[in-house]
Amino acid sequence: MLTRDQASAIFDKLRKYSSADEVELLISSGRSALTRFANNAIHQNVAEESHTLSVRTSIDVGSATGGRTARASTNKLDDDSLRRLAQTAETLGRTQQADPDLLPMPTPDEVAGAELDGDGIVQRHVERTSRIDARERADAVSRIVDVAKKNSLVSAGIYATSEFSEGLFNSHGVAKWHEQTSAEVSITMMGDTSSGWQKANSPDAADLDPVKLAEVAAEKAVRSANPIELPPGKYTVILEPSAVLDIVGFMLWDFSGSALLEQRSFLNDRVGTKLFGDNITVEDDVYHPLQTGAAFDGEGMTRQRLKLIDKGVVRELAYSRGAATKMRHSELAAKVGSVTPTGHGFMLPNEMGEAPLNIVFSGAEAGSAQTVDQMIASTERGILVTRLWYIREVDPYEKILTGMTRDGTFLVEHSKVQSGVRNFRFNQSLIQMLRNVEALGQAVRASGEESIDMVVPPMTVREFNLTETTKF
Amino acid sequence: MKEIGSLALDTAKLRGATLAEARIVDERRRALATRNGRIGSASDSESLGIGVRVIADGSFGFAATDDLTREGVQNCAAQAVQIARASARVKSAELHLVPEPAHVAEWASPCRIDPFGISIEKNLELLFAIDTELRKVKGVTLAETGMNFRRYEQWFYSTEGSEIHQTFVTTGAGYAAHSFAGAEIQKRSYPNSFGGQYQNKGYELIEELQLLDHAGAVGEQAVALHSADQCPQGKFDVILASDQLSLQIHESIGHPIELDRVLGMEANFAGTSFLTLDKLRTLKYGSDLVNVVADATELHGPGLGTFAFDDEGVAAQCTPIITNGLFTGYLTSRDTSPFVGATRSGGCLRAEGWNRLPIVRMTNISILPGESPLSLEQLIASTDHGILMETNRSWSIDDKRYNFQFSCEMGWEILGGKRQRMLKNPSYSGISTDFWNSMDAICSRDEWKLWGTPNCGKGQPQQVMGTGHGAAPARFRGITVGTAYKGNS
Numbered sequence: 019m020l021t022r023d024q025a026s027a028i029f030d031k032l033r034k035y036s037s038a039d040e041v042e043l044l045i046s047s048g049r050s051a052l053t054r055f056a057n058n059a060i061h062q063n064v065a066e067e068s069h070t071l072s073v074r075t076s077i078d079v080g081s082a083t084g085g086r087t088a089r090a091s092t093n094k095l096d097d098d099s100l101r102r103l104a105q106t107a108e109t110l111g112r113t114q115q116a117d118p119d120l121l122p123m124p125t126p127d128e129v130a131g132a133e134l135d136g137d138g139i140v141q142r143h144v145e146r147t148s149r150i151d152a153r154e155r156a157d158a159v160s161r162i163v164d165v166a167k168k169n170s171l172v173s174a175g176i177y178a179t180s181e182f183s184e185g186l187f188n189s190h191g192v193a194k195w196h197e198q199t200s201a202e203v204s205i206t207m208m209g210d211t212s213s214g215w216q217k218a219n220s221p222d223a224a225d226l227d228p229v230k231l232a233e234v235a236a237e238k239a240v241r242s243a244n245p246i247e248l249p250p251g252k253y254t255v256i257l258e259p260s261a262v263l264d265i266v267g268f269m270l271w272d273f274s275g276s277a278l279l280e281q282r283s284f285l286n287d288r289v290g291t292k293l294f295g296d297n298i299t300v301e302d303d304v305y306h307p308l309q310t311g312a313a314f315d316g317e318g319m320t321r322q323r324l325k326l327i328d329k330g331v332v333r334e335l336a337y338s339r340g341a342a343t344k345m346r347h348s349e350l351a352a353k354v355g356s357v358t359p360t361g362h363g364f365m366l367p368n369e370m371g372e373a374p375l376n377i378v379f380s381g382a383e384a385g386s387a388q389t390v391d392q393m394i395a396s397t398e399r400g401i402l403v404t405r406l407w408y409i410r411e412v413d414p415y416e417k418i419l420t421g422m423t424r425d426g427t428f429l430v431e432h433s434k435v436q437s438g439v440r441n442f443r444f445n446q447s448l449i450q451m452l453r454n455v456e457a458l459g460q461a462v463r464a465s466g467e468e469s470i471d472m473v474v475p476p477m478t479v480r481e482f483n484l485t486e487t488t489k490f
Numbered sequence: 491m492k493e494i495g496s497l498a499l500d501t502a503k504l505r506g507a508t509l510a511e512a513r514i515v516d517e518r519r520r521a522l523a524t525r526n527g528r529i530g531s532a533s534d535s536e537s538l539g540i541g542v543r544v545i546a547d548g549s550f551g552f553a554a555t556d557d558l559t560r561e562g563v564q565n566c567a568a569q570a571v572q573i574a575r576a577s578a579r580v581k582s583a584e585l586h587l588v589p590e591p592a593h594v595a596e597w598a599s600p601c602r603i604d605p606f607g608i609s610i611e612k613n614l615e616l617l618f619a620i621d622t623e624l625r626k627v628k629g630v631t632l633a634e635t636g637m638n639f640r641r642y643e644q645w646f647y648s649t650e651g652s653e654i655h656q657t658f659v660t661t662g663a664g665y666a667a668h669s670f671a672g673a674e675i676q677k678r679s680y681p682n683s684f685g686g687q688y689q690n691k692g693y694e695l696i697e698e699l700q701l702l703d704h705a706g707a708v709g710e711q712a713v714a715l716h717s718a719d720q721c722p723q724g725k726f727d728v729i730l731a732s733d734q735l736s737l738q739i740h741e742s743i744g745h746p747i748e749l750d751r752v753l754g755m756e757a758n759f760a761g762t763s764f765l766t767l768d769k770l771r772t773l774k775y776g777s778d779l780v781n782v783v784a785d786a787t788e789l790h791g792p793g794l795g796t797f798a799f800d801d802e803g804v805a806a807q808c809t810p811i812i813t814n815g816l817f818t819g820y821l822t823s824r825d826t827s828p829f830v831g832a833t834r835s836g837g838c839l840r841a842e843g844w845n846r847l848p849i850v851r852m853t854n855i856s857i858l859p860g861e862s863p864l865s866l867e868q869l870i871a872s873t874d875h876g877i878l879m880e881t882n883r884s885w886s887i888d889d890k891r892y893n894f895q896f897s898c899e900m901g902w903e904i905l906g907g908k909r910q911r912m913l914k915n916p917s918y919s920g921i922s923t924d925f926w927n928s929m930d931a932i933c934s935r936d937e938w939k940l941w942g943t944p945n946c947g948k949g950q951p952q953q954v955m956g957t958g959h960g961a962a963p964a965r966f967r968g969i970t971v972g973t974a975y976k977g978n979s
Contacts (some may be wrong), residue, residue: 051573054950056755059582063573064552064951066845067566068539091535093556106534113610115618117528152551152576160580174757176950204950206758215758252977280526281631281670369523369530369634407761410884412897412974413915414675420895420974422888424761443886443893443919445974467759483977486919488893489764 019183020047020069022195028071028100029187036104038075038111040123041189044316044365046070048182049148053155056174058163060156069093071100074366075107076123084116087367121339123188124317128339131320131361140196140305140313144222147199148181155179158203158228165232166207171239173232175205179223186318196312202465203228206425207239211490212438214238215405215425217260217465221310238404238426242438247487248429250442254400254456255482256393256430259464259474261423262379264406267469268419269448273302273326273334275341275357276371278350284417284449285332289354294330294452297382301325302336302362302374308463308473309376316365324360324374330453338363338372381461381475388459393478395433396457401442401484402428402435409468417448421468422488442484454480491655494563495647498542501567503649507544507574509587510567511648513801514540514558515844520606523636524617526625530634532610539844542570543802548584549577550825554845587824588835590804592651597798600788601659601692605639608693613637616696617665620705624667627709629716632668636685637661637696638944644801652803660794660956661695662688662944665705667712676715676914678899680704682733683881688942688956690792711900714912721901721916723972727876728918729869729965732933734898735857736941736959737882742922743775743782744855744957746891747811748838748948749820751850753829760948761889764922765817770830773817776926779860782812784821786837786853793958794942795853802848804837811855815927823850842953849949856960859938866937866963871907877971878902878909879916887922895919897974917974925966933962 020028029043047069054062072091079085088110092103155177166173179201186194201223207214215238216231257265269284277283285293302324304313313321317339324334337345339359346357362372381387394402404426412418423441430436457478465471495512502510516538523530539556540563551574555566617635624633639661646654664686666679681687681699689695730738746763750756765773776782786795786806797806802824809819820826822836841848870878879898887894901916902909940960947954 050951052951053576054758055580056757057582057753058580060549060577060580061755062550062552062847062849062950063577064554064847065569065573066554068554068556068845070537072535087529087532089533091533091537093537093539110532110534110610114529114532114614119528152573153579156576156579163580172754172757174754176758178951204758208754208757213757280668282668282675286670367529367532369525407889408886410886412884412917413978415670415673416978418974418978420884420886420897422886422893424889441888441893443888443895445895445976445978447978450978485973485976486893486895488888488890489921490888490890490892 019049019181022185025185026187031100032073032104033189035101036075036108038077038108039079040076042074042123043187044072046182046184048180050180051152052176052178053152053159054176055159058166058173060159063152069095071103073103073107075111077111078116079120079122084118085120086111086114086116087120088114089367119340119344121343123190124192124319124339125190126192129192129318129320131322142221142310143197144199147179147201147221147223150179150223161229162205162232165229165236169236169240171207171209171236173205173207177228178202184312186314188318192318194314194318198310201226203231205232205235207235209239209243211244212239212242213425214242219465219471241435242426242428245438245440247440250485250487252481253484254397254478254480256390256397256400256402257477257479258390258404259462259476260405260466261403262474262477263464263472264409264466264468265419265448268409268411269417270377271373273336273374274372275335275337275345278354279341279344279348284415289332292331293449294327295455296329297455297458298327298330298452299380300327301378302376303378304376306378306473311376315361315363317363319359319361319363321361326374336360336362336372336374341371375470377472379461379474382458388457390459390476393457393459393476394430394435397430397433397478400430401439402430405466406468412445418445419448420445440487440490443486444483445485446483451479456480491645494540494558495645497560497563498540498567499647499649501564502542502544502571505568505571507546507571509545509649511543511802512540513844514645516643517843518641520639522613522617524621525634526632527621537843540566541844542567543847544570544574545585546571546574547578549574549581551577552847585825586828588827588833590824590835593799593803593805594653595798596655598657599659599690599796600792603693605661605693606641616701620665620702623702623705624709627713629669629671629713630667630709631670635665637663646803648803654799654803656798658690659692660688661691661693662686662942663696663699663701667709669712669716671716674716676712678708678712679881680708682941683883683899685944688794688944690794690796715900715914718912718914721913721972723976725968726971727873727965727967728969728971729873729876729878729963731880732937732939732961732963733881733941734879735961735964737885738896739855739857739959739961740943740957741885741887742891742894743811744852747820748850749822749826749830752820753826759950764890764892767830769817771816771818774815774927775812775817775923776815777929778815779929779932780812780815780926781858782855783858784809784811784853784855790854791940793854793940794944794956795958800837800839801841802839804835807837809836821850821852826850840955842955846953851955852957854958854960859935859962860932862934864931864933866933869931869933869963869965870904870909873904873907873965876904877913877916878904892921894922895974915975918969918971919973920970928966928968929964930967932964938962
């Protein structure tokens with residue numbers, strides 16, 4: 019993994035090789051490894067070490083005709099490759115149509131965030147996680163397999179670890195650096211007619227308990243054996259945290275100034291309105307102790323905390339520098355509240371603009387948070403959902419999403435889990451769903467496969483629209 | 491490159507590997523895109539590295555690095571062996587790879603015009619011209635255009651004696667018009683949604699697509715959808731255009747026939763398959779008209795699944811998957827073939843790049859066209875009451891690949907053999923085998939197109955792969971339509 023000093027030295031060379039007005043380097047470097055198992059044995063086991071240098075150069079920014087910017091990337095670190103990298107970015111840039119909206123690269127004063135803890139720096143590198151090797155991962159898998167065999171089940175899953183750094187340097191003197199580790203365990207337990215699943219990750223492998231995760235997944239597989247088939251319809255559902263993140267992740271890209279400017283967001287004409295229930299409050303907060311990632315964006319801007327939804331009202335949007343400037347000059351400006359760069363932009367140039375990616379849902383207020391067991395106990399009839407799968411957007415403005423339940427779907431009746439049920443397809447408006455939340459649990463860091471990791475609570479939702487069943 | 495490959499193989503053997511393969515990949519990409527008259531993307535990227543797969547102590551190990559110094563390559567190969575030995579701590583059976591002759595070969599995908607030789611100005615000029623045409627239509631609120639080029643050069647070496655050098659050039663392009671009005675966002679795309687059309691071709695593909703010629707109509711259709719009637723709910727005969735049928739093949743045939751899925755190797759992420767081993771040569775997958783092949787050979791066309799050798803050195807083949815409706819074949823690799831009694835791999839092991847372990851992937855999974863002449867217009871004329879659906883808008887299928895639901899950008903009601911009113915928000919759903927058994931007509935060769943799906947995700951860590959799907963418009967009887975909006979309108 020490259021150090022900050024090595025990255026800085028590479029940037030110095032690139033500046034020397036480039037004749038552009040402005041130069042920016044995004045650099046990422048790291049090691050990752052993943053041990054994969056299926057049928058109670060390790061079948062794939064991989065490791066990788068790599069670097070990426072991504073250089074952006076700009077010319078004529080602020081001129082009467084407009085500026086030009088472009089990007090080139092490589093994983094080759096030798097001098098010839100660095101020289102070619104700088105030249106490629108410049109060539110791409112010089113051949114473009116001028117963009118009068120292109121901003122100069124930010125200065126150190128501009129990227130600095132006010133009122134943030136530790137000057138926008140987060141510590142997410144855990145030395146002991148970076149030292150975990152293939153043998154240690156195999157031993158953890160062995161313990162997971164033991165749980166499967168004890169329950170006469172077949173296990174599949176992964177144990178992955180990684181260590182990486184990312185940095186951003188520009189020719190105005192901005193220099194940002196972030197190092198992080200990650201450990202992740204995902205487990206599926208399968209019986210003849212059923213399955214169960216659990217997944218977790220953290221910068222610190224010590225936060226993960228593979229055996230405990232295996233035991234919960236196994237219990238779900240055992241309890242959902244011989245599932246019954248229920249008719250489609252509107253049901254009360256209890257969504258475990260992973261199921262919540264799977265589905266709510268599909269609205270994040272809409273909380274973006276660029277998405278509103280391009281009128282592709284379901285929040286068109288809806289910012290400032292009460293769109294969701296009183297019990298829905300959502301923030302973006304990279305500094306939250308259960309969150310991960312760097313505290314700067316694709317231009318080096320310090321990430322700000324955002325209140326996206328406050329008691330059901332759509333409040334704040336994410337803005338890159340360019341999107342904030344465009345919005346201020348747009349006819350929408352008066353309708354969208356505060357407009358400032360929030361530190362959520364992607365590296366330039368890009369097609370999506372920006373998005374909040376460190377989502378923190380507020381759970382129930384202290385004292386009233388229910389556990390999933392309490393939610394079950396207070397449900398007369400409903401469906402308990404472990405996770406959702408293959409979610410896609412059916413309607414972009416009403417935010418109707420379709421997808422399947424998977425790996426542990428249960429009938430709850432008379433305050434108890436009665437049996438497993440065959441999996442359902444849903445077609446559900448996300449807006450309507452977040453109006454129908456009847457109970458919230460405590461927010462936890464959750465992982466899924468349909469969206470980024472988030473801090474979300476379990477939810478009881480009434481009238482969830484389950485439209486078809488499948489054969490298992 | 492041979493020196494680097496030999497160093498990796500020698501190191502692995504010295505450390506105790508019984509089989510070693512080295513893949514060195516040098517890749518270059520260019521991505522250009524516009525959005526509403528501005529540059530959306532202008533980037534070039536390159537990546538060079540080596541991936542080493544070994545068998546040691548009867549288990550697989552894989553390591554990859556972009557450090558191609560002598561020390562870097564040796565460390566990588568040694569790590570692959572170390573990882574294989576760790577794998578062997580939790581194993582259930584010895585690996586058995588079916589044999590494949592050693593191949594020494596050079597191959598390049600046909601490319602008439604090098605896309606990297608075309609000036610960026612010319613490419614952007616075309617994209618901006620399309621953008622202008624789209625936004626000329628009143629009501630178009632977002633115009634997106636894009637063009638992507640890739641050159642992928644791979645050197646494969648194995649301790650079994652193979653030395654294979656392959657070069658692929660891939661080109662892709664497309665655009666979309668979005669229209670927001672009232673409480674609705676509508677979209678139309680050309681030549682396909684989600685990036686357009688992709689093939690293993692050079693810049694000649696851009697010329698063939700005649701992108702600019704269709705822009706005005708695409709913009710007008712996006713706006714017209716607002717005033718179209720909502721697609722009805724119920725059971726209907728459905729005609730799928732070839733672009734939509736290609737994705738239907740991908741999801742409800744291509745994925746379930748992956749033998750690694752069937753064997754549970756993807757159970758934690760992508761899922762398993764309803765095509766358990768007892769179904770081979772016994773399941774009536776579709777009607778007698780359904781004939782599907784997995785064809786990686788150059789004869790099939792310039793699909794994203796066309797190659798000369800897969801990523802474990804197995805020669806490209808054509809495998810019958812569904813023959814007159816009967817399920818006849820899986821996608822296989824050297825280690826999965828023994829589970830179905832095959833003595834040779836079907837040659838379907840593919841990796842996204844140098845840093846990924848090759849896994850079982852689709853090649854070109856295509857439905858064969860009807861043998862009797864039948865155009866789309868003739869198919870419509872022979873349909874009394876149905877719905878024609880074009881261009882995918884969303885897709886979803888369960889983790890065993892039974893229950894699916896697709897939405898399309900646009901539909902047309904067919905009454906009395908004629909295309910009548912335009913329908914917005916069309917969708918259909920079903921169970922894979924029921925659906926394919928309901929197919930009662932498929933158009934002939936003139937209507938058959940080889941589509942590219944550049945974004946197929948699978949594996950952990952996830953890999954994105956390009957696959958090819960040939961399809962002609964086809965008709966399906968008594969299909970469930972409109973469930974996507976049921977309970978939400």
